[in-house]
Amino acid sequence: MKFGEFGGQFVPEVLIPPLKELEKAYETLKEDEEFKKELDYYLKVYAGRPTPLYFARNLTEHVGGAKIYLKREDLLHSGAHKINNTIGQALLAKYMGKSRLIAETGAGQHGVATAIAGALFGLKTEVYMGSEDVERQKPNVFRMKLLGASVIPVESGSRTLKDAINEALRDWVATFEYTHYLIGSVVGPHPYPTIVRDFQSVIGRETKVQIMELEERLPDCIVACVGGGSNAMGIFYPFARDSNVRLVGVEAAGKGLETGKHSASLCAGKKGVLHGMLSYFLQDEDGQIATTHSVAAGLDYPGVGPEHAWMKETGRAEYVAVDDSEALEAFSLLSRLEGIIPALESAHAIAYAVKLAREMSRDEIIVVNLSGRGDKDLEIVMNLLG
Amino acid sequence: MSFKDAHASVYPETPWLVTFVTAGDPSPELTLKFMLALEKHSDIIELGIPFSDPMADGPTIQKANVRALKAGTKVKDVFEIVRNFREYSSKPVILMTYYNIVYARGVENFLREAKDCGATGAIVVDLPVEESEEYLRACEKTGMDTVFLAAPNTPDDRLRVIDEVSSAFVYLVSLYGTTGAREELPETAFKAIARAKSVCRKPVCVGFGVSKKEHVKALIDAGADGVVVGSAIVRLIEEFGEGAAEKIEEFVSELRKGLEKS
Numbered sequence: 001m002k003f004g005e006f007g008g009q010f011v012p013e014v015l016i017p018p019l020k021e022l023e024k025a026y027e028t029l030k031e032d033e034e035f036k037k038e039l040d041y042y043l044k045v046y047a048g049r050p051t052p053l054y055f056a057r058n059l060t061e062h063v064g065g066a067k068i069y070l071k072r073e074d075l076l077h078s079g080a081h082k083i084n085n086t087i088g089q090a091l092l093a094k095y096m097g098k099s100r101l102i103a104e105t106g107a108g109q110h111g112v113a114t115a116i117a118g119a120l121f122g123l124k125t126e127v128y129m130g131s132e133d134v135e136r137q138k139p140n141v142f143r144m145k146l147l148g149a150s151v152i153p154v155e156s157g158s159r160t161l162k163d164a165i166n167e168a169l170r171d172w173v174a175t176f177e178y179t180h181y182l183i184g185s186v187v188g189p190h191p192y193p194t195i196v197r198d199f200q201s202v203i204g205r206e207t208k209v210q211i212m213e214l215e216e217r218l219p220d221c222i223v224a225c226v227g228g229g230s231n232a233m234g235i236f237y238p239f240a241r242d243s244n245v246r247l248v249g250v251e252a253a254g255k256g257l258e259t260g261k262h263s264a265s266l267c268a269g270k271k272g273v274l275h276g277m278l279s280y281f282l283q284d285e286d287g288q289i290a291t292t293h294s295v296a297a298g299l300d301y302p303g304v305g306p307e308h309a310w311m312k313e314t315g316r317a318e319y320v321a322v323d324d325s326e327a328l329e330a331f332s333l334l335s336r337l338e339g340i341i342p343a344l345e346s347a348h349a350i351a352y353a354v355k356l357a358r359e360m361s362r363d364e365i366i367v368v369n370l371s372g373r374g375d376k377d378l379e380i381v382m383n384l385l386g
Numbered sequence: 387m388s389f390k391d392a393h394a395s396v397y398p399e400t401p402w403l404v405t406f407v408t409a410g411d412p413s414p415e416l417t418l419k420f421m422l423a424l425e426k427h428s429d430i431i432e433l434g435i436p437f438s439d440p441m442a443d444g445p446t447i448q449k450a451n452v453r454a455l456k457a458g459t460k461v462k463d464v465f466e467i468v469r470n471f472r473e474y475s476s477k478p479v480i481l482m483t484y485y486n487i488v489y490a491r492g493v494e495n496f497l498r499e500a501k502d503c504g505a506t507g508a509i510v511v512d513l514p515v516e517e518s519e520e521y522l523r524a525c526e527k528t529g530m531d532t533v534f535l536a537a538p539n540t541p542d543d544r545l546r547v548i549d550e551v552s553s554a555f556v557y558l559v560s561l562y563g564t565t566g567a568r569e570e571l572p573e574t575a576f577k578a579i580a581r582a583k584s585v586c587r588k589p590v591c592v593g594f595g596v597s598k599k600e601h602v603k604a605l606i607d608a609g610a611d612g613v614v615v616g617s618a619i620v621r622l623i624e625e626f627g628e629g630a631a632e633k634i635e636e637f638v639s640e641l642r643k644g645l646e647k648s
Contacts, residue, residue, distance in 0.1 A: 008516075008517050009514060009516060009517065010485055010512045010513060010514070010517055011512055011514065012441070012442045012511055012512055012514075012535060012537070012559075013514055013534070013535040013536055013537045013540055013544075013548070013559070014535075014537035014538075014539060014540075014559060014562060016514055016540070016544070017539045017540070017541070018539075156445070156448050156452075157438065157439060157448075157452070162439060163439075166439050166440075166441045169441050170441065170442075170444070170563075170564045173442070173562060173563055173564060174561075174562045174563040174564070175562075176562075177562075270490075271489075272486045272489055272490060273484075273485045273486045273489050273512070274439060274486055275439075275441075276512070278489075281486070283486070283490065285490065286460055286461045286487065286490060286491075287437075287461075287486040287487045287488075287489065287490025287491070288437065288438040288455065289438045289439050289486070
């Protein structure tokens with residue numbers, strides 16, 4: 001299955017059979033009543049779903065434009081939306097009879113969420129993490145270890161998220177018989193972008209019900225940050241056919257798009273093939289993948305999910321970029337006005353939503369996916385803001 | 387001209403020794419020297435185009451990719467290396483790379499440039515048959531030979547398709563894992579050869595993990611039409627740098643003995 005020309009299965013031959021096995025298992029299990037019941041159960045009593053849709057009155061009044069609602073994924077167990085996917089995939093792995101999980105992680109959020117799911121379902125968990133990131137994200141490394149997972153530092157390439165994905169794929173090539181590769185975003189070869197989207201779509205489904213209860217209508221606009229794009233796809237997808245709802249993905253402009261130090265693959269990248277998918281990537285003219293930068297480690301990825309590439313191409317969603325300093329400003333603003341410290345990733349979405357709301361009228365509605373909480377970023381922000 | 391005749395005009399009789407280096411490791415200038423050292427005792431040269439994210443490669447070839455890119459190796463430099471090699475040798479040169487390198491240049495453009503500089507064919511590690519429609523069309527148009535990968539877990543019906551679309555040979559991966567020299571050949575290799583040989587009509591070359599003469603011999607004895615050696619050669623470059631040419635020649639001549647009928 002592809003999204004227009006995007007997606008696909010650009011992997012070495014040896015991975016084709018395990019991907020087919022995964023696809024078949026997923027297609028069966030997603031209709032399986034017992035599986036669905038178990039997933040719902042854990043999302044509810046373990047992860048803490050549904051998450052509230054909160055009207056940010058103070059922020060709205062401060063901006064003086066459209067009403068701003070926050071979908072509070074930051075309130076989930078583990079502090080971010082990542083757990084929606086890791087519980088789903090770990091359960092899938094368990095039903096498939098796999099005994100081991102591997103995952104890649106950048107900032108460590110997906111690694112922690114995978115370690116949590118591994119502990120919950122009794123699956124051995126090993127997380128690949130670029131050695132550069134291991135250094136930058138010590139508390140999360142410790143968290144993963146505390147949760148019983150092993151963290152394997154990756155020394156190859158640029159020693160960041162993309163290299164951790166390469167290394168996880170290299171592991172999976174040798175271990176797929178008993179290992180499930182738990183990808184953390186809507187990226188990778190088919191069926192991963194679809195599986196992760198489906199597990200994250202609970203965000204958008206809840207939002208739809210909640211906004212109808214609160215406002216008796218759909219929002220005018222939904223804003224979410226985009227690295228690989230899982231939280232954005234999770235909230236966009238259930239609204240994909242509601243053509244009056246504007247969907248806006250916010251990428252990381254880092255130190256500015258013109259500096260080359262950013263990770264805005266949809267805004268500034270070219271079509272290409274990496275990690276099993278055809279999508280947009282930051283790369284040079286030869287096709288060598290670029291190193292990226294963002295103050296938000298979770299956005300620091302040179303590619304993006306293929307369904308986002310397709311939504312951009314078809315015009316269903318629009319993609320913009322917000323730089324480090326704008327995100328830091330939004331980080332402080334939301335903390336001060338609402339008493340909510342957002343993840344630096346989510347702060348990108350807040351920053352752009354504030355810009356948009358200012359130009360919209362007071363009877364219009366924006367929903368921002370507050371994908372994670374900012375406790376993990378305090379050290380970085382302390383160093384930057386002093 | 388039948389496939390067999392066309393094939394025979396480019397490739398020598400089997401069994402083959404196929405040897406690999408990464409272009410630009412440690413510099414584009416040295417690669418030509420290393421290729422000529424390989425050439426003396428090899429039937430086919432496999433030349434890797436360095437990529438920033440060599441997902442199917444183990445540590446040895448990953449490091450070679452890093453060295454090559456650090457030396458500033460561009461795709462056009464790799465084409466230039468092949469062009470220079472052609473002044474000395476008519477042996478087949480198969481380019482090995484990842485699909486983004488091909489895609490970034492425009493698939494047909496890439497293949498035409500490769501053909502023009504004297505390359506014989508290409509292996510694209512992360513391009514399975516399902517995704518290769520445009521690539522296959524362009525290969526046919528430009529006259530570049532194709533080599534697709536097969537693995538120990540590739541079912542017979544897929545093997546058949548892979549055989550169908552591979553014009554030079556089928557590259558059979560010996561094991562579940564990445565490239566890299568290993569002490570012992572895995573059991574999977576022998577079962578895979580038996581099955582591949584019963585299904586494929588094209589020559590079947592086995593690679594991944596092959597590091598010595600005894601391996602070459604064992605694989606040929608098991609029915610392989612050729613053996614691919616990569617990491618064990620790249621290791622010599624890692625160790626001896628500029629001075630590796632002599633060591634490479636010595637090593638490959640030793641490997642070659644594995645091809646001799648016992």
